[in-house]
Structure formats: structure tokens, C-alpha cells
Amino acid sequence: MADLSVTVDGLTLPNPFVIGSGPPGTNANVIGKAFDEGWGAVIAKTISLDATKVVNVAPRYARMRASGSREVLGWENIELISDRPFDVWLDEFRKIKNDYPDRVLIASIMEECERDAWVEIIERCEETGVDAFELNFSCPHGLPERKMGSAMGQDPEILAEVCGWVNAAATKPVWAKMTPNVTCIVDPARVALEAGCEGISAINTILSVMGVNLDTLRPEPTVEGYTVPGGYSCKAVRPIALRMVMELATMMFGGGCGAPIPEGDELPIAGAFLDRSLSAIGGVETGEDAAQFLLLGAQTVQVCTGVMIHGYKLLTTLADGLSAFMDKHGFERIEDFRGHSLRYFTTHAELVRRQAEVKAAERAAKAGMVTKDAAWEGDRFVEQSDKLVSRGSDEEN
């Protein structure tokens, strides 16, 4: 039976499945439910010091289903961070840590670009006993209008400054949650790591417009006839999340932005951020989905929309699927295969070279030409030698 436990930034989780920040971690009640069901850790809904500035609208979700089926492929939200008062959250963090002392509770925090605000939110959360922080540099809607969320994650200078303030104040591990709404996610992630963050989480939602209602001619989700672009999540974003996690892991294992890890090198190879962690997010609903993120270098895998669709019992499906995958390959621990598939990414030019090499070998084999010394045969030696002679050199004068 596979061992699903992971130790990340000094925290031990019974399994790598983490509730991603959002509705599934929105109060002490539901966080308790997640721990009761066995989730490895919970990242609470993002909080800020002053919740009075947070005003949500309804409806605030829109879904894309597979044609002719109820299956949800894509999910857009225009939800803000938590609208619950900071002091209420502090009491609930205390209560959760009191009720579940051995379980990992991570506070997701967001603030405006003011040093004192970030220091205050860190210090007051730490007093409650939370185990780690995730910095929300990535919410793509609403908050960026106040220069928060993805507005910070898209600006390397501000990012470096804020991460510096946070890491000077925090005594607990800090993960920076990155936005996919950038050209190269590796660049801001490197800035966060250089500023001392222990880990990277990726991805938050992708800025999107779900669609336009062809009866009303209004875009969805429609609030009093209007909308704003929102954040896209669920299965549909998984391939994009896998690509970004691959790029982040490649950088953290020592490769460049999108540059392949040299063939033949044993992982991990020398790199700048081997001691840091990577938490993957985006469209996970099965253990097999999660295994792919782990194969691309993540230590933990977060799930948000999947829990909104399937409920907290999804953990059983996730754990069973991951265990079955590990048993099939004889992997006993997650570290046995973490990052394994990164080595199979390369450049297009290299794909072309490899294919040409294989084709040349096939052509030679078809023509009966010996291409490897082991292929020489005693009985066919003369014939094999003859086949290797260049015909132009062999013409009779």
C-alpha cells in the first residue's frame, strides 16, 4: 500500500490533497468538515484586515457544461475574497487549531501595498497558531481595481517589496500564489522565491468571459444587466495549469523559463530553489489528475472547484486513484516519482532531430544495413559487408 504522506516546508500532511482557497474553506464549519474527511491540509478563503471593503454580488458564478451532458468543464467566478470580519476569522483559526491540533491550516492573505498592513495581518494570524501562509497575488477580478491580487502578482517590483515585508515578519512558511494572467509565470515566481518565500502555488484562475446570452444579448454572469471578466477554473484549465507547473518546476529544479532540463541528468539537479516547495492547482478531480501534477514536480495538489462540484468526499476518490497509480508503478512514496516526467520536455528542434534519427535507423534496417556492431552475423557477414558499401564508389570502370 502506497504511503501518501508528504513533508513540505517542515509540515507533515497525511496526503498531498489540499483544499484550495475559496468557498470550500470559507469558515470554521466547512474547514472542520474537510479535516474530518481526511484532506491533507486546508487553505482558508483569502482574508484581509478590513472586510467592510469586500462586497460580493449575486449571481457570481457561470458554468460551461459538456454538450449533451451535465458534466461541468469550466467554471467562471467573479467572487471576491472573504467578506467575514478579520476578528471573526482569528477566533475561527484558533478554534480550528484547538479542535485539529495535528492538521495543517494555512491562512490565505491579501492586503493593499502598505508594509504595516502586511506585517499586522501576518503577526495577528500567527498568534492564532496557523501553520503557514499563502499570499494571494493572483485574484484576477475586483481586487485588482484596488491594486491588490493579480495587480501585485503582475508587477515584479511591487511583488519583491511585498514579499520582502512578509518574509521579514513571518516565522511560518510562506507560499506565493501566482497568477496565470502573465506572459511567463516563471518570472514573478522567481522574484517571490528570491524575496524569501518558501513555496509557490499555481495557478489561480484565468481571466475569462464565460459567454453572451443570445436571448438577452448580455454577457454572463449577469448582474443587473452587466458583468465583469471573471476567473476561469475547473477541468478546462488543467492543461494550462500543467504547463505552468511544469515551467515553474523546471525553473526550481534548475532549468530556465521553459528551457528543458538536460537529458541524462538525475533529478533533482543543481538549481537555485531546490529547497523550496511547489503546490499545484487547476482542474483536479481525480487521483490520476493529481499524479500528473506530482510527476511534473509538485509536492502538494490543491482542489477548489472540484470540491464545489463533488463535495468533501472527493478526497476518497483522489486518494484511491493516486494509490492505485503508485501501486501500479511500484512507487512507495511520492518522492519516488515527483518530477519524473520533467525530463521528457525538450525543444522542438530536438524533437525533429530525434525523429530524423529514428527514421534514418528504420531506413537502414529496411535496407538490411548494419547500424550497430551487435547486428553482425557470421553466416551473413559478406552480404552485410556488401550492403554497407557506398554504391557510387563501387562502379566498374
Ligand SMILES: Cc1cc2nc3c(=O)[nH]c(=O)nc-3n(C[C@H](O)[C@H](O)[C@H](O)COP(=O)(O)O)c2cc1C
Ligand atoms: C468561487 C471561487 C472562489 C475563489 N476564491 C479564491 C480566494 O479567495 N483566494 C484564492 O487564492 N483563490 C481563490 N479561488 C481560486 C482557487 O483557489 C484556484 O486557484 C482556482 O480555482 C483553480 O483551481 P480549481 O480548478 O481546483 O478550482 C477561487 C476559485 C473559485 C472557483
